[in-house]
Amino acid sequence: ACTQIINDSVRVERQDNLAWVVLTRAKQINAINDEIRHGVPEALRQLDTDPSVQVIVIRGDGERGFCAGADIKEQRPVETSIQIRKRIGQNRWVESIDTIAKPVIAAIHGYCMGGGLELALGCDIRIASPDIVMSLPETALGLIPGGGGTQRLPRLIGEAKALDLMLTGERITANEALALGIVTRVASSTETFLTEVAELAQRIAKRPPLATEYLKRAVKSGADMDLRKGFDLELDLFALLKLSDDAKEAAIAFKEKREPIFKGH
Numbered sequence: 345a346c347t348q349i350i351n352d353s354v355r356v357e358r359q360d361n362l363a364w365v366v367l368t369r370a371k372q373i374n375a376i377n378d379e380i381r382h383g384v385p386e387a388l389r390q391l392d393t394d395p396s397v398q399v400i401v402i403r404g405d406g407e408r409g410f411c412a413g414a415d416i417k418e419q420r421p422v423e424t425s426i427q428i429r430k431r432i433g434q435n436r437w438v439e440s441i442d443t444i445a446k447p448v449i450a451a452i453h454g455y456c457m458g459g460g461l462e463l464a465l466g467c468d469i470r471i472a473s474p475d476i477v478m479s480l481p482e483t484a485l486g487l488i489p490g491g492g493g494t495q496r497l498p499r500l501i502g503e504a505k506a507l508d509l510m511l512t513g514e515r516i517t518a519n520e521a522l523a524l525g526i527v528t529r530v531a532s533s534t535e536t537f538l539t540e541v542a543e544l545a546q547r548i549a550k551r552p553p554l555a556t557e558y559l560k561r562a563v564k565s566g567a568d569m570d571l572r573k574g575f576d577l578e579l580d581l582f583a584l585l586k587l588s589d590d591a592k593e594a595a596i597a598f599k600e601k602r603e604p605i606f607k608g609h
Protein backbone atom coordinates (compact mmCIF):
# COMPACT_ATOMS: atom_id res chain seq x y z
CA ALA A 345 0.00 0.00 0.00
CA CYS A 346 1.24 3.52 -0.76
CA THR A 347 0.09 6.82 0.70
CA GLN A 348 -0.39 10.17 -1.00
CA ILE A 349 -0.78 13.35 1.03
CA ILE A 350 -3.36 15.63 -0.62
CA ASN A 351 -3.09 18.27 2.14
CA ASP A 352 -2.94 18.48 5.97
CA SER A 353 -6.53 17.18 6.28
CA VAL A 354 -6.83 14.61 3.48
CA ARG A 355 -4.69 11.67 2.37
CA VAL A 356 -5.15 8.80 -0.07
CA GLU A 357 -4.11 5.22 0.69
CA ARG A 358 -3.87 2.58 -2.02
CA GLN A 359 -4.64 -1.07 -1.42
CA ASP A 360 -4.64 -3.23 -4.58
CA ASN A 361 -7.31 -1.69 -6.80
CA LEU A 362 -9.02 0.15 -3.92
CA ALA A 363 -8.31 3.72 -2.91
CA TRP A 364 -9.13 5.05 0.56
CA VAL A 365 -9.72 8.79 0.83
CA VAL A 366 -9.00 9.47 4.50
CA LEU A 367 -10.04 12.57 6.48
CA THR A 368 -7.06 13.18 8.77
CA ARG A 369 -8.28 15.67 11.41
CA ALA A 370 -8.75 12.99 14.04
CA LYS A 371 -8.27 15.44 16.95
CA GLN A 372 -11.30 17.44 15.77
CA ILE A 373 -13.28 14.28 14.89
CA ASN A 374 -12.54 15.18 11.24
CA ALA A 375 -14.62 18.39 11.36
CA ILE A 376 -14.88 19.85 7.86
CA ASN A 377 -12.49 22.70 7.05
CA ASP A 378 -11.50 24.25 3.71
CA GLU A 379 -8.76 21.63 3.22
CA ILE A 380 -11.37 18.86 3.38
CA ARG A 381 -13.79 20.84 1.16
CA HIS A 382 -11.10 21.12 -1.51
CA GLY A 383 -8.97 18.03 -0.82
CA VAL A 384 -11.76 15.45 -1.09
CA PRO A 385 -12.97 16.47 -4.58
CA GLU A 386 -9.36 16.86 -5.72
CA ALA A 387 -8.52 13.32 -4.55
CA LEU A 388 -11.69 11.94 -6.16
CA ARG A 389 -10.93 13.57 -9.50
CA GLN A 390 -7.39 12.12 -9.50
CA LEU A 391 -8.58 8.64 -8.58
CA ASP A 392 -11.41 8.66 -11.11
CA THR A 393 -8.98 8.97 -14.02
CA ASP A 394 -6.51 6.42 -12.59
CA PRO A 395 -7.02 3.07 -14.37
CA SER A 396 -5.49 1.12 -11.45
CA VAL A 397 -8.36 2.20 -9.14
CA GLN A 398 -11.75 0.43 -9.31
CA VAL A 399 -13.48 1.44 -6.09
CA ILE A 400 -13.07 4.45 -3.77
CA VAL A 401 -13.80 4.40 -0.03
CA ILE A 402 -14.08 7.54 2.13
CA ARG A 403 -13.33 7.13 5.84
CA GLY A 404 -12.34 9.20 8.85
CA ASP A 405 -9.07 8.77 10.71
CA GLY A 406 -8.88 8.17 14.46
CA GLU A 407 -11.13 6.37 16.92
CA ARG A 408 -13.74 9.10 17.50
CA GLY A 409 -15.57 9.02 14.22
CA PHE A 410 -16.09 9.49 10.52
CA CYS A 411 -16.82 13.24 10.71
CA ALA A 412 -18.47 15.54 13.29
CA GLY A 413 -19.74 17.97 10.65
CA ALA A 414 -18.69 21.44 9.61
CA ASP A 415 -15.94 22.98 11.76
CA ILE A 416 -17.95 25.13 14.18
CA LYS A 417 -14.78 26.81 15.51
CA GLU A 418 -13.52 27.88 12.10
CA GLN A 419 -12.72 31.62 11.96
CA ARG A 420 -13.84 33.42 8.83
CA PRO A 421 -13.78 37.03 7.79
CA VAL A 422 -17.22 38.69 7.95
CA GLU A 423 -19.16 37.78 4.80
CA THR A 424 -22.47 38.90 3.33
CA SER A 425 -25.06 36.21 2.63
CA ILE A 426 -24.37 36.72 -1.08
CA GLN A 427 -20.68 35.99 -0.49
CA ILE A 428 -21.50 32.87 1.57
CA ARG A 429 -23.88 31.64 -1.14
CA LYS A 430 -21.22 32.22 -3.77
CA ARG A 431 -18.39 30.55 -1.81
CA ILE A 432 -20.42 27.41 -1.00
CA GLY A 433 -22.12 27.35 -4.42
CA GLN A 434 -18.78 27.40 -6.23
CA ASN A 435 -17.41 24.55 -4.15
CA ARG A 436 -20.28 21.99 -4.03
CA TRP A 437 -17.76 19.38 -3.00
CA VAL A 438 -20.26 16.69 -1.94
CA GLU A 439 -21.95 16.92 -5.33
CA SER A 440 -18.64 16.08 -7.00
CA ILE A 441 -19.16 12.44 -5.87
CA ASP A 442 -22.20 12.17 -8.19
CA THR A 443 -20.05 13.00 -11.21
CA ILE A 444 -17.31 10.46 -10.36
CA ALA A 445 -17.70 7.43 -12.64
CA LYS A 446 -16.37 4.96 -10.07
CA PRO A 447 -18.37 3.77 -7.07
CA VAL A 448 -17.68 5.62 -3.82
CA ILE A 449 -18.36 3.90 -0.49
CA ALA A 450 -18.70 5.76 2.83
CA ALA A 451 -17.13 3.71 5.65
CA ILE A 452 -18.73 5.23 8.75
CA HIS A 453 -17.56 4.70 12.32
CA GLY A 454 -18.25 6.68 15.50
CA TYR A 455 -19.65 10.18 15.13
CA CYS A 456 -21.27 10.98 11.80
CA MET A 457 -23.00 14.33 12.23
CA GLY A 458 -24.20 17.29 10.21
CA GLY A 459 -22.01 17.85 7.16
CA GLY A 460 -20.32 14.51 7.89
CA LEU A 461 -23.62 12.69 7.38
CA GLU A 462 -24.22 14.81 4.28
CA LEU A 463 -20.86 13.69 2.90
CA ALA A 464 -21.85 10.07 3.60
CA LEU A 465 -25.26 10.63 1.94
CA GLY A 466 -23.44 11.87 -1.15
CA CYS A 467 -21.59 8.54 -1.45
CA ASP A 468 -23.03 5.64 -3.46
CA ILE A 469 -23.31 3.20 -0.57
CA ARG A 470 -22.80 3.45 3.20
CA ILE A 471 -21.48 0.76 5.53
CA ALA A 472 -21.49 1.35 9.29
CA SER A 473 -19.41 0.19 12.21
CA PRO A 474 -21.66 -0.92 15.11
CA ASP A 475 -20.48 2.12 17.15
CA ILE A 476 -21.93 4.89 14.96
CA VAL A 477 -23.73 7.94 16.38
CA MET A 478 -25.56 9.65 13.55
CA SER A 479 -27.47 12.91 13.55
CA LEU A 480 -28.31 16.07 11.62
CA PRO A 481 -28.17 18.63 14.46
CA GLU A 482 -28.08 21.77 12.29
CA THR A 483 -31.32 23.42 13.43
CA ALA A 484 -29.99 23.44 17.02
CA LEU A 485 -27.22 25.69 15.67
CA GLY A 486 -29.77 27.95 13.97
CA LEU A 487 -28.90 26.44 10.58
CA ILE A 488 -30.18 23.80 8.19
CA PRO A 489 -28.07 21.15 6.43
CA GLY A 490 -26.09 22.83 3.64
CA GLY A 491 -24.42 19.88 1.94
CA GLY A 492 -27.46 18.36 0.24
CA GLY A 493 -29.01 16.75 3.34
CA THR A 494 -32.48 18.32 3.04
CA GLN A 495 -32.71 16.97 -0.51
CA ARG A 496 -30.94 13.61 -0.28
CA LEU A 497 -32.32 12.28 3.01
CA PRO A 498 -36.06 12.60 2.07
CA ARG A 499 -35.35 10.97 -1.30
CA LEU A 500 -33.48 8.16 0.43
CA ILE A 501 -35.77 7.33 3.38
CA GLY A 502 -38.98 9.28 2.72
CA GLU A 503 -40.05 12.78 3.70
CA ALA A 504 -41.64 12.04 7.08
CA LYS A 505 -38.71 10.05 8.49
CA ALA A 506 -36.23 12.58 7.13
CA LEU A 507 -38.17 15.51 8.61
CA ASP A 508 -38.38 13.71 11.95
CA LEU A 509 -34.59 13.26 12.07
CA MET A 510 -33.82 16.78 10.90
CA LEU A 511 -36.39 18.59 13.07
CA THR A 512 -35.38 16.73 16.25
CA GLY A 513 -31.67 16.27 15.55
CA GLU A 514 -32.13 12.92 17.29
CA ARG A 515 -29.06 10.68 17.41
CA ILE A 516 -29.50 7.25 15.90
CA THR A 517 -27.55 4.00 16.24
CA ALA A 518 -26.19 1.65 13.59
CA ASN A 519 -29.21 -0.65 13.74
CA GLU A 520 -31.61 2.31 13.51
CA ALA A 521 -29.69 3.67 10.51
CA LEU A 522 -29.89 0.20 8.95
CA ALA A 523 -33.63 -0.10 9.58
CA LEU A 524 -34.18 3.35 8.04
CA GLY A 525 -32.06 2.43 5.01
CA ILE A 526 -29.47 5.17 5.59
CA VAL A 527 -26.77 2.49 5.70
CA THR A 528 -27.12 -0.81 3.87
CA ARG A 529 -24.75 -2.85 6.03
CA VAL A 530 -23.47 -2.89 9.61
CA ALA A 531 -20.14 -4.58 10.28
CA SER A 532 -20.13 -7.42 12.81
CA SER A 533 -17.70 -5.62 15.17
CA THR A 534 -15.71 -2.39 15.46
CA GLU A 535 -12.50 -4.46 15.29
CA THR A 536 -13.37 -6.10 11.97
CA PHE A 537 -15.06 -3.00 10.49
CA LEU A 538 -12.29 -1.90 8.10
CA THR A 539 -11.58 -5.47 6.94
CA GLU A 540 -15.27 -5.95 6.20
CA VAL A 541 -15.34 -2.65 4.27
CA ALA A 542 -12.30 -3.76 2.26
CA GLU A 543 -13.95 -7.12 1.51
CA LEU A 544 -17.11 -5.39 0.30
CA ALA A 545 -15.08 -3.00 -1.86
CA GLN A 546 -13.03 -5.90 -3.30
CA ARG A 547 -16.19 -7.76 -4.22
CA ILE A 548 -17.26 -4.75 -6.30
CA ALA A 549 -13.74 -4.22 -7.69
CA LYS A 550 -13.57 -7.81 -9.01
CA ARG A 551 -16.44 -7.15 -11.40
CA PRO A 552 -15.98 -5.71 -14.90
CA PRO A 553 -15.37 -1.97 -14.34
CA LEU A 554 -17.38 -0.72 -17.33
CA ALA A 555 -20.52 -2.50 -16.09
CA THR A 556 -19.98 -0.99 -12.64
CA GLU A 557 -19.54 2.48 -14.14
CA TYR A 558 -22.64 2.23 -16.35
CA LEU A 559 -24.67 0.81 -13.49
CA LYS A 560 -23.86 3.85 -11.37
CA ARG A 561 -24.59 6.18 -14.28
CA ALA A 562 -27.94 4.52 -15.03
CA VAL A 563 -29.04 4.96 -11.42
CA LYS A 564 -27.63 8.47 -10.86
CA SER A 565 -28.81 9.95 -14.18
CA GLY A 566 -32.07 8.03 -13.98
CA ALA A 567 -32.88 9.70 -10.66
CA ASP A 568 -33.18 13.04 -12.48
CA MET A 569 -35.40 11.67 -15.29
CA ASP A 570 -38.98 10.58 -15.73
CA LEU A 571 -39.48 6.81 -15.80
CA ARG A 572 -39.77 6.37 -19.62
CA LYS A 573 -36.57 8.32 -20.26
CA GLY A 574 -34.91 6.30 -17.52
CA PHE A 575 -35.88 3.03 -19.24
CA ASP A 576 -34.44 4.40 -22.50
CA LEU A 577 -31.18 5.32 -20.80
CA GLU A 578 -30.95 1.87 -19.26
CA LEU A 579 -31.48 0.22 -22.65
CA ASP A 580 -28.81 2.41 -24.31
CA LEU A 581 -26.23 1.58 -21.66
CA PHE A 582 -27.24 -2.12 -21.70
CA ALA A 583 -26.76 -2.31 -25.48
CA LEU A 584 -23.32 -0.71 -25.22
CA LEU A 585 -22.26 -3.18 -22.53
CA LYS A 586 -23.63 -6.18 -24.43
CA LEU A 587 -21.00 -5.59 -27.12
CA SER A 588 -18.11 -5.05 -24.69
CA ASP A 589 -15.20 -7.50 -24.58
CA ASP A 590 -15.75 -8.02 -20.86
CA ALA A 591 -19.38 -9.13 -21.39
CA LYS A 592 -18.22 -11.61 -24.03
CA GLU A 593 -15.44 -12.83 -21.75
CA ALA A 594 -17.90 -13.33 -18.86
CA ALA A 595 -20.15 -15.50 -21.06
CA ILE A 596 -17.22 -17.56 -22.40
CA ALA A 597 -15.76 -18.04 -18.91
CA PHE A 598 -19.18 -19.25 -17.70
CA LYS A 599 -19.37 -21.83 -20.47
CA GLU A 600 -15.76 -22.93 -19.86
CA LYS A 601 -16.38 -23.08 -16.09
CA ARG A 602 -13.41 -20.82 -15.28
CA GLU A 603 -12.83 -17.40 -13.68
CA PRO A 604 -13.23 -14.52 -16.17
CA ILE A 605 -10.35 -12.16 -16.90
CA PHE A 606 -11.65 -8.62 -17.41
CA LYS A 607 -9.88 -5.89 -19.38
CA GLY A 608 -12.11 -2.92 -18.66
CA HIS A 609 -13.58 -2.51 -22.15
Ligand code: CO8
Nearest residue numbers: 371372373375412413414415416417455458459462490491
Ligand atom coordinates in the same frame (compact mmCIF):
# COMPACT_ATOMS: atom_id res chain seq x y z
N1 CO8 B 1 -16.34 21.60 14.72
C1 CO8 B 1 -15.19 21.91 15.34
N2 CO8 B 1 -14.61 21.15 16.29
C2 CO8 B 1 -15.25 20.02 16.63
C3 CO8 B 1 -16.46 19.62 16.04
C4 CO8 B 1 -17.02 20.48 15.02
N3 CO8 B 1 -18.14 20.16 14.37
N4 CO8 B 1 -16.86 18.47 16.58
C5 CO8 B 1 -15.93 18.14 17.50
N5 CO8 B 1 -14.95 19.07 17.53
C6 CO8 B 1 -13.76 19.09 18.38
C7 CO8 B 1 -14.11 19.51 19.78
O1 CO8 B 1 -14.19 20.93 19.84
C8 CO8 B 1 -12.98 18.95 20.59
O2 CO8 B 1 -11.85 19.75 20.41
P1 CO8 B 1 -10.93 20.15 21.69
O3 CO8 B 1 -10.37 18.83 22.17
O4 CO8 B 1 -9.91 21.05 21.11
O5 CO8 B 1 -11.85 20.79 22.65
C9 CO8 B 1 -12.71 17.63 19.87
O6 CO8 B 1 -13.25 17.77 18.55
C10 CO8 B 1 -13.37 16.43 20.53
O7 CO8 B 1 -14.76 16.71 20.68
P2 CO8 B 1 -15.50 16.75 22.09
O8 CO8 B 1 -14.55 17.04 23.20
O9 CO8 B 1 -16.68 17.65 21.97
O10 CO8 B 1 -15.95 15.23 22.21
P3 CO8 B 1 -17.27 14.69 22.92
O11 CO8 B 1 -17.12 13.21 22.96
O12 CO8 B 1 -17.52 15.40 24.20
O13 CO8 B 1 -18.47 15.07 21.92
C11 CO8 B 1 -19.58 15.35 19.81
C12 CO8 B 1 -18.48 14.60 20.59
C13 CO8 B 1 -20.94 14.99 20.36
C14 CO8 B 1 -19.48 14.93 18.35
C15 CO8 B 1 -19.37 16.87 19.96
O14 CO8 B 1 -18.02 17.17 19.63
C16 CO8 B 1 -20.25 17.70 19.08
O15 CO8 B 1 -21.43 17.90 19.40
N6 CO8 B 1 -19.72 18.25 17.98
C17 CO8 B 1 -20.42 19.12 17.08
C18 CO8 B 1 -21.35 18.32 16.21
C19 CO8 B 1 -22.20 19.22 15.33
O16 CO8 B 1 -23.04 19.97 15.78
N7 CO8 B 1 -21.97 19.13 14.00
C20 CO8 B 1 -22.75 19.85 13.04
C21 CO8 B 1 -22.03 21.05 12.60
S1 CO8 B 1 -23.10 22.03 11.56
C22 CO8 B 1 -22.93 21.37 10.03
O17 CO8 B 1 -22.29 20.38 9.83
C23 CO8 B 1 -23.57 22.13 8.92
C24 CO8 B 1 -23.22 21.52 7.58
C25 CO8 B 1 -23.03 22.57 6.58
C26 CO8 B 1 -22.71 22.02 5.20
C27 CO8 B 1 -21.48 21.15 5.17
C28 CO8 B 1 -21.25 20.64 3.77
C29 CO8 B 1 -21.14 19.14 3.70
